[in-house]
Amino acid sequence: MQSTTSQTGHTEAHDAHHEEPGFWRAYVFSTDHKVIGIQYGVTSLIFLLFGFFLMMMMRWQIAYPGHPIPVMGPILEKVLGDVASGGVMSSDLYNSFGAMHGTIMVFLAVVPLAFAAFGNYVVPLQIGAVDMAFPRINMVSYQCFVVGGVVMMVSFFIPGGAAQAGWTSYSPLATSIPTDGQTFWILGMVFLITSSLLGAVNFIATIIQLRAPGMTWMRLPFFVWAQFVTAFLLLLAFPPLEAAAVMQLMDKVAHTSFFLPTGLAIGGNLANVSGGGSPLLWQHLFWFLGHPEVYVLILPALGIVAEVVANNTRKPLWGYKSLVYASLAIGFLSFIVWAHHMYLTGMGTAISTFFQTTTMIISIPSVVILTCLLISLWGGSIRINTPMLFALGFLPMFGIGGLTGLPLGLNYSDIHLHDTYYVIAHFHYVVAPGTIFGLMAGIYYWYPKATGRFMSEFWGKVHFWTSLVFMNLIFQPMFAQGMAGMLRRMVDGGVNYSLAKVGNDAIGGLSDTMIGMNVGISHAAWLLGVSQIPFIINFFWSITHGKKVTSDNPWDATTLEWQTPTPPPHGNFATAMKVYHGPYEYSAPGQSKDFAPQNEPMR
Amino acid sequence: MDGFVDFWRAVMGMPILASEHGHKVDYLVVVMHWLMAALFVGWILFFGYVLVRFRKSKNPKASYQGVKSHASSYIEVAVAVVEMVLLFGLAIPLWSQMVDKVPAENESTVMRVIAQQFGWNARYPGKDGVFGRQDAKRISLDNKWGDVPDDENGKDDIKVYNDLKVVVNKPVVVHLSSMDVIHSFKVIALRVCQDAIPGMNIPLWFKPIKEGRYQINCAQLCGTGHYTMSGGFLTVLSQAEFDAWEASQGGGGTTATSFE
Numbered sequence: 001m002q003s004t005t006s007q008t009g010h011t012e013a014h015d016a017h018h019e020e021p022g023f024w025r026a027y028v029f030s031t032d033h034k035v036i037g038i039q040y041g042v043t044s045l046i047f048l049l050f051g052f053f054l055m056m057m058m059r060w061q062i063a064y065p066g067h068p069i070p071v072m073g074p075i076l077e078k079v080l081g082d083v084a085s086g087g088v089m090s091s092d093l094y095n096s097f098g099a100m101h102g103t104i105m106v107f108l109a110v111v112p113l114a115f116a117a118f119g120n121y122v123v124p125l126q127i128g129a130v131d132m133a134f135p136r137i138n139m140v141s142y143q144c145f146v147v148g149g150v151v152m153m154v155s156f157f158i159p160g161g162a163a164q165a166g167w168t169s170y171s172p173l174a175t176s177i178p179t180d181g182q183t184f185w186i187l188g189m190v191f192l193i194t195s196s197l198l199g200a201v202n203f204i205a206t207i208i209q210l211r212a213p214g215m216t217w218m219r220l221p222f223f224v225w226a227q228f229v230t231a232f233l234l235l236l237a238f239p240p241l242e243a244a245a246v247m248q249l250m251d252k253v254a255h256t257s258f259f260l261p262t263g264l265a266i267g268g269n270l271a272n273v274s275g276g277g278s279p280l281l282w283q284h285l286f287w288f289l290g291h292p293e294v295y296v297l298i299l300p301a302l303g304i305v306a307e308v309v310a311n312n313t314r315k316p317l318w319g320y321k322s323l324v325y326a327s328l329a330i331g332f333l334s335f336i337v338w339a340h341h342m343y344l345t346g347m348g349t350a351i352s353t354f355f356q357t358t359t360m361i362i363s364i365p366s367v368v369i370l371t372c373l374l375i376s377l378w379g380g381s382i383r384i385n386t387p388m389l390f391a392l393g394f395l396p397m398f399g400i401g402g403l404t405g406l407p408l409g410l411n412y413s414d415i416h417l418h419d420t421y422y423v424i425a426h427f428h429y430v431v432a433p434g435t436i437f438g439l440m441a442g443i444y445y446w447y448p449k450a451t452g453r454f455m456s457e458f459w460g461k462v463h464f465w466t467s468l469v470f471m472n473l474i475f476q477p478m479f480a481q482g483m484a485g486m487l488r489r490m491v492d493g494g495v496n497y498s499l500a501k502v503g504n505d506a507i508g509g510l511s512d513t514m515i516g517m518n519v520g521i522s523h524a525a526w527l528l529g530v531s532q533i534p535f536i537i538n539f540f541w542s543i544t545h546g547k548k549v550t551s552d553n554p555w556d557a558t559t560l561e562w563q564t565p566t567p568p569p570h571g572n573f574a575t576a577m578k579v580y581h582g583p584y585e586y587s588a589p590g591q592s593k594d595f596a597p598q599n600e601p602m603r
Numbered sequence: 604m605d606g607f608v609d610f611w612r613a614v615m616g617m618p619i620l621a622s623e624h625g626h627k628v629d630y631l632v633v634v635m636h637w638l639m640a641a642l643f644v645g646w647i648l649f650f651g652y653v654l655v656r657f658r659k660s661k662n663p664k665a666s667y668q669g670v671k672s673h674a675s676s677y678i679e680v681a682v683a684v685v686e687m688v689l690l691f692g693l694a695i696p697l698w699s700q701m702v703d704k705v706p707a708e709n710e711s712t713v714m715r716v717i718a719q720q721f722g723w724n725a726r727y728p729g730k731d732g733v734f735g736r737q738d739a740k741r742i743s744l745d746n747k748w749g750d751v752p753d754d755e756n757g758k759d760d761i762k763v764y765n766d767l768k769v770v771v772n773k774p775v776v777v778h779l780s781s782m783d784v785i786h787s788f789k790v791i792a793l794r795v796c797q798d799a800i801p802g803m804n805i806p807l808w809f810k811p812i813k814e815g816r817y818q819i820n821c822a823q824l825c826g827t828g829h830y831t832m833s834g835g836f837l838t839v840l841s842q843a844e845f846d847a848w849e850a851s852q853g854g855g856g857t858t859a860t861s862f863e
Contacts, residue, residue, distance in 0.1 A: 396647060411698050412694045412697045487822055488824075489829060587667045
């Protein structure tokens with residue numbers, strides 16, 4: 001693509017030689033950032049639903065351990081065989097679904113939706129570019145993502161089934177489980193990592209090189225800043241995991257011992273490995289990606305929420321510069337907190353002091369961002385529509401997720417809460433009613449630009465309120481369970497605690513109330529599934545039947561993506577963009593209307 | 604402090620406590636939640652007030668300036684200060700006390716614990732107070748500790764499976780490892796949690812203050828039978844009961860060590 005200065009010339013030249021691309025070039029092997037964004041979006045939404053489906057199955061086993069799964073049980077047995085014998089979820093299948101739920105949700109659903117889908121569709125439009133810097137690399141990035149996804153999905157059907165060692169795939173467990181699913185998992189990860197790296201370099205180049213004239217750094221919409229920091233996180237954090245994945249692959253298939261120590265005795269006899277490796281090395285390499293990955297999940301959602309909040313309060317974001325600097329601080333700090341996932345691996349005082357301190361410090365910019373967004377509401381003229389509802393819902397939910405990270409961030413209080421349901425509730429508040437609400441806000445907000453029609457407001461509101469209620473009914477009780485000491489990843493849903501009551505009355509069992517909560521949580525999870533039906537129907541139905549937009553800028557927004565024809569054509573803008581002022585000039589004094597688009601000079 | 608912690612432990616539904624340091628763990632958990640609650644209630648009140656006062660019908664014209672005061676900066680500084688106090692005043696010194704000041708072994712109950720899929724092996728040094736020599740290369744189905752044959756120190760060692768005994772009001776020092784995959788030794792009532800990692804030998808100590816039989820759980824996904832590791836128990840006995848049990852085991856008890 002051309003540099004921004006010659007953009008007009010480029011557009012004209014482009015029109016002159018315009019050829020209508022055929023179906024395959026237009027929709028499947030497209031290099032247009034908007035098509036790729038939509039490809040990423042639809043694919044990752046399907047994975048999001050599938051990852052959730054796995055959990056809905058697991059929630060049955062947790063609530064009613066050992067009982068056949070209604071409806072789905074026989075189907076699982078037919079498709080997957082003995083692991084679902086009699087329609088009952090076996091321990092192996094539970095571990096498979098658990099590992100794949102985490103892997104799919106993080107690497108195939110939320111990251112591609114937050115970073116690749118929204119980033120691809122919105123970032124070039126918001127900076128006034130005609131496309132991404134490297135459109136072909138962009139296409140390859142999506143293709144790698146699809147291959148990675150296919151490899152992961154195929155692994156369900158091979159003998160032994162999909163990976164079972166958790167989404168963290170700790171060695172030596174990952175290498176000792178006798179299924180090729182672990183190998184498929186690693187290969188799938190290599191494709192997904194490659195896809196993310198190709199995306200990351202593309203975003204960085206695009207944001208640095210292709211900004212429209214006048215689009216200075218401090219005039220960038222906050223969403224672009226969020227994507228910029230995210231791209232650097234992916235670029236710098238993923239390569240160590242890619243290297244580690246290859247090492248684990250070698251441990252698995254070539255009998256090396258990168259992560260396997262001397263004297264390993266699996267099943268009672270010495271394992272046939274040379275030894276001398278370190279299981280902790282894998283954890284360090286994994287979490288060196290794993291923690292920045294958390295911010296890869298959050299930052300794009302924060303960016304979306306900032307856009308939607310500014311637009312619907314009809315006033316500038318409060319503390320735009322603080323938001324930008326806080327994001328940069330988070331980006332940097334996220335590389336030096338990883339070992340707080342490893343407090344109980346035998347850490348000494350010096351190392352744990354370092355990681356606890358950085359962990360507490362990173363909570364400060366997070367509090368700054370949330371505070372800025374909350375204060376931005378003050379003095380606004382708040383319009384409540386579906387995107388705004390999801391953005392507003394995001395704020396307290398993300399707040400709960402962030403705050404409950406504090407007792408986990410100090411190692412001494414972590415002793416009690418480590419590996420309990422408290423941890424599950426904590427990070428799901430960050431990602432599910434947090435990040436995913438932010439992403440939903442983005443879908444409802446940008447849908448009219450992508451399709452020329454609105455999604456139904458009524459069903460959008462139904463989707464929001466039911467999701468909000470059921471999300472909380474799922475994750476609030478988990479805080480109580482975790483505080484009472486209930487551990488994660490127990491296939492029997494906590495029945496193991498009743499062992500303490502057999503024969504001798506041992507101490508350490510869990511009350512029936514705590515275990516009983518599993519049933520309520522599971523029902524809430526299934527109802528959350530039902531709550532997504534209005535969204536799914538709304539999403540497809542509105543493409544052809546939704547209320548038509550009456551202008552290219554239906555939300556009266558200021559940023560450049562709304563200054564295009566609807567939907568934006570190949571090449572994006574009808575005229576070259578020139579930027580005159582910051583991104584959130586809403587209700588500026590002395591103006592004729594309550595918003596000033598970035599490409600229109602202000603009085 | 605005890606009454607305060609006991610009260611909030613009950614309110615927050617935390618489990619029964621049976622170790623000395625556990626009070627401080629619970630104390631930190633409780634004060635962290637006070638900080639979190641203060642922040643959350645503050646946010647939520649502000650949030651609710653703003654949504655009512657600045658909704659479009661009530662406030663049709665938005666303010667370009669928004670908030671002018673710097674109150675939020677002061678609140679952020681205050682939060683940072685509170686966090687630093689908790690970090691440097693409580694968390695770091697308490698951690699240091701736990702990992703750096705392991706009690707003298709001659710005043711403690713000492714054992715080696717080796718986790719396996721899916722249970723807990725423990726070994727006591729016996730009357731001589733010295734563990735037998737172990738060699739990782741000798742590990743096999745019949746010799747899961749990797750004992751070196753004819754080692755004098757090892758003859759009186761006591762070996763148990765899933766049935767660990769310790770003495771009340773006396774420090775317990777555990778040398779923790781694993782023979783296969785990573786496990787985590789968690790006794791909820793004792794507020795003890797430590798990963799057991801193959802190839803590493805990690806010391807851990809605590810002081811039980813209540814007699815009783817406590818369930819051991821594995822707090823790290825370790826395979827198909829992960830949940831069955833809850834079949835391990837740690838019994839806290841009086842010194843006399845413990846001595847009687849130790850005597851009854853004689854030396855080199857092998858009956859309990861057969862592989863499941």
